Amino acid sequence: TLTKGFQAAANRFSGKAEITEANIDEALRDVRVSLLEADVQFQVVKTFLQRVKEKTLGEVVRLKADTSGKKIAVTPGDHFIKACYDELCALMGPVDTSLVYPRGGPAIIMMIGLQGSGKTTTTGKLASKLKKEGKRPLLVAADIYRPAAIDQLQKLGQRAGVPVFAKPGTAPPDLCAQALKEARGYQADVLIFDTAGRLAIDDELMAELESIIQLTNPHNIFLVCDAMIGQDAVKTAAGFKSRIPLTGTILTKLDGDARGGAALSIKEVTGVPIKFVGMGESMDRLDEFRPEGLASRILG
Amino acid sequence: IFGKPELDAKVLDELEEVLYTADVGVKTVERLLDVVRDRLNKKELNNAQAVQDAIKEEMERMLEFEARPISWDSAKPYVIMVVGVNGVGKTTTIGKLASKLREEGKTVVLGAGDTFRAAAVEQLKIWGERAGCEVHAMAEGADPAAVSFDAVKAGVEKKADVVICDTAGRLHTKTPLMEELRKVHRVMGKAHEGAPHEVWLVLDATNGQNAVQQARQFNEMLNLTGIVLTKLDGTAKGGVILQICNELKAPIRYIGIGESKEDLQEFHPREFIDALFS
Numbered sequence: 001t002l003t004k005g006f007q008a009a010a011n012r013f014s015g016k017a018e019i020t021e022a023n024i025d026e027a028l029r030d031v032r033v034s035l036l037e038a039d040v041q042f043q044v045v046k047t048f049l050q051r052v053k054e055k056t057l058g059e060v061v062r063l064k065a066d067t068s069g070k071k072i073a074v075t076p077g078d079h080f081i082k083a084c085y086d087e088l089c090a091l092m093g094p095v096d097t098s099l100v101y102p103r104g105g106p107a108i109i110m111m112i113g114l115q116g117s118g119k120t121t122t123t124g125k126l127a128s129k130l131k132k133e134g135k136r137p138l139l140v141a142a143d144i145y146r147p148a149a150i151d152q153l154q155k156l157g158q159r160a161g162v163p164v165f166a167k168p169g170t171a172p173p174d175l176c177a178q179a180l181k182e183a184r185g186y187q188a189d190v191l192i193f194d195t196a197g198r199l200a201i202d203d204e205l206m207a208e209l210e211s212i213i214q215l216t217n218p219h220n221i222f223l224v225c226d227a228m229i230g231q232d233a234v235k236t237a238a239g240f241k242s243r244i245p246l247t248g249t250i251l252t253k254l255d256g257d258a259r260g261g262a263a264l265s266i267k268e269v270t271g272v273p274i275k276f277v278g279m280g281e282s283m284d285r286l287d288e289f290r291p292e293g294l295a296s297r298i299l300g
Numbered sequence: 301i302f303g304k305p306e307l308d309a310k311v312l313d314e315l316e317e318v319l320y321t322a323d324v325g326v327k328t329v330e331r332l333l334d335v336v337r338d339r340l341n342k343k344e345l346n347n348a349q350a351v352q353d354a355i356k357e358e359m360e361r362m363l364e365f366e367a368r369p370i371s372w373d374s375a376k377p378y379v380i381m382v383v384g385v386n387g388v389g390k391t392t393t394i395g396k397l398a399s400k401l402r403e404e405g406k407t408v409v410l411g412a413g414d415t416f417r418a419a420a421v422e423q424l425k426i427w428g429e430r431a432g433c434e435v436h437a438m439a440e441g442a443d444p445a446a447v448s449f450d451a452v453k454a455g456v457e458k459k460a461d462v463v464i465c466d467t468a469g470r471l472h473t474k475t476p477l478m479e480e481l482r483k484v485h486r487v488m489g490k491a492h493e494g495a496p497h498e499v500w501l502v503l504d505a506t507n508g509q510n511a512v513q514q515a516r517q518f519n520e521m522l523n524l525t526g527i528v529l530t531k532l533d534g535t536a537k538g539g540v541i542l543q544i545c546n547e548l549k550a551p552i553r554y555i556g557i558g559e560s561k562e563d564l565q566e567f568h569p570r571e572f573i574d575a576l577f578s
């Protein structure tokens with residue numbers, strides 16, 4: 001199923017044998033509307049349309065063979081939509097859902113992002129997933145500000161059957177450094193730092209993240225983003241990226257009906273892979289990221 | 301120099317980008333630019349500033365509608381139900397509002413209606429301590445309708461001025477969870493005639509066009525009486541509320557501009573509109 005924007009675009013080519021300057025601009029305008037409604041950022045849309053235009057202009061659509069070897073015609077409209085879909089997949093891929101594990105000592109995963117984006121919940125989900133894979137995670141309650149944040153992580157740790165390292169009142173950088181020192185006592189091979197939500201424009205809190213990184217050298221630093229995020233995705237992703245060496249991003253709350261166009265913006269701006277997607281509130285709702293799924297969703 | 305088509309187009313292109321990146325949304329951007337193009341054709345606007353002012357006037361028009369004001373003294377207790385999707389700032393907003401009302405000398409009771417999420421009750425209890433008001437709660441997993449009933453009943457018995465009920469975050473696409481809210485709403489009315497007097501949807505300013513769907517679905521389920529727009533202290537502009545308020549005729553009761561108890565302000569349309577362009 002296509003959103004009416006993409007359907008309108010496909011219809012621009014009906015009865016046409018090829019994709020020309022004349023008919024493509026109208027189709028691109030329809031796609032533009034659809035992408036903006038899907039929350040793809042304004043400038044990212046411009047770049048995307050330019051790429052699709054370059055790839056499809058002048059394509060004379062010939063007969064193609066279907067899977068049984070029978071020749072079938074592919075219309076310019078179908079071809080155009082397929083080009084959009086392929087370009088979306090290409091931009092959001094390649095698939096890399098790997099975690100970095102160092103040769104010696106525990107792997108460190110650091111979760112960062114805006115307030116309410118789903119960091120704490122995703123920390124619990126990652127812990128459950130890693131435990132199922134035979135790892136021994138230790139969760140670190142590095143949000144010392146939000147009321148009952150430590151409580152929340154401890155409850156999730158209990159549910160996942162995973163220990164939680166917490167020292168209320170200790171500054172997050174020292175706390176994380178201490179957790180790393182004490183990891184052996186827990187026989188932990190993975191540490192996950194759950195940090196407080198913050199704005200990328202908050203200099204003091206960004207400096208706190210830099211301090212945690214300087215003291216512990218995390219191997220995995222994930223920007224956790226709410227899939228419903230709008231045009232601000234670019235400002236926020238750029239803001240975090242400018243000060244933090246991100247290794248991946250995680251998109252949460254994709255179990256709703258947000259089109260998730262921000263994924264394109266976030267991938268474009270951060271240049272790092274989207275690793276996982278959150279598909280619900282319970283601990284088993286974390287999937288590995290697949291561009292095809294999100295591409296179809298953005299197309300509508 | 302105005303009235304030249306290329307210059308008009310350039311000014312409109314720049315304004316279009318400003319509007320889109322403020323999350324104003326396709327339908328509203330086209331409406332605003334149509335108004336401007338119409339006035340340009342009539343030679344009513346002769347410089348870039350006039351064009352921007354014309355857009356701002358149209359935005360103010362979109363936010364002008366008959367909105368029932370909060371009438372705190374019209375019921376005792378005045379009961380507010382707070383709803384919204386996950387993580388938007390419902391619990392924090394309730395904490396801020398409770399603090400504000402307490403400073404005005406009002407007695408407030410809070411209902412810990414999120415019986416689902418880990419440490420949700422503990423979070424609201426800390427806010428209750430900060431504000432100096434009692435929090436009614438039950439064990440985790442309890443029926444949210446029972447907790448809300450209990451909180452409203454307590455407000456009635458204590459002759460409190462205001463009762464504010466928190467609810468668990470939920471995506472508007474989850475029908476059983478939306479039905480649960482309707483039940484909570486109905487049960488609150490059983491504890492006190494007319495309750496809840498206010499149903500507020502909390503929207504996160506960083507959300508994009510999905511906020512329109514959120515607003516429509518929550519409104520359909522509960523008949524919203526107001527909106528609280530949070531996280532305006534960030535870089536997101538929240539322009540999506542132009543369409544939402546215009547469509548639902550729901551006023552913005554407060555805006556959230558931070559995580560501390562003082563960070564709740566009244567909504568000023570003109571200030572909000574000016575900020576979309578800054």
Ligand SMILES: Nc1nc2c(ncn2[C@@H]2O[C@H](COP(=O)(O)OP(=O)(O)OP(=O)(O)O)[C@@H](O)[C@H]2O)c(=O)[nH]1
Binds near residue numbers: 196417
């Ligand atoms: N439906 C759904 N809800 C989610 C998902 N991930 C997180 N949530 C919910 O989103 C809300 C916020 O999640 P948290 O984990 O507290 O977010 P956070 O980023 O740690 O928040 P702060 O620490 O305050 O910045 C909670 O109600 C979670 O249950 C998801 O994938 N789907």
Ligand SMILES: Nc1nc2c(ncn2[C@@H]2O[C@H](COP(=O)(O)OP(=O)(O)OP(=O)(O)O)[C@@H](O)[C@H]2O)c(=O)[nH]1
Binds near residue numbers: 199390556
């Ligand atoms: N910067 C900023 N952060 C806010 C604002 N309002 C809330 N927050 C933060 O957003 C995060 C989520 O707030 P909550 O009050 O837990 O949100 P909620 O809607 O109750 O979340 P759930 O109950 O899990 O659905 C917390 O870290 C808050 O401190 C605001 O106006 N500005």
Ligand SMILES: [Mg+2]
Binds near residue numbers: 196
């Ligand atoms: Mg958290």
Ligand SMILES: [Mg+2]
Binds near residue numbers: 390391392420467468
């Ligand atoms: Mg809450």
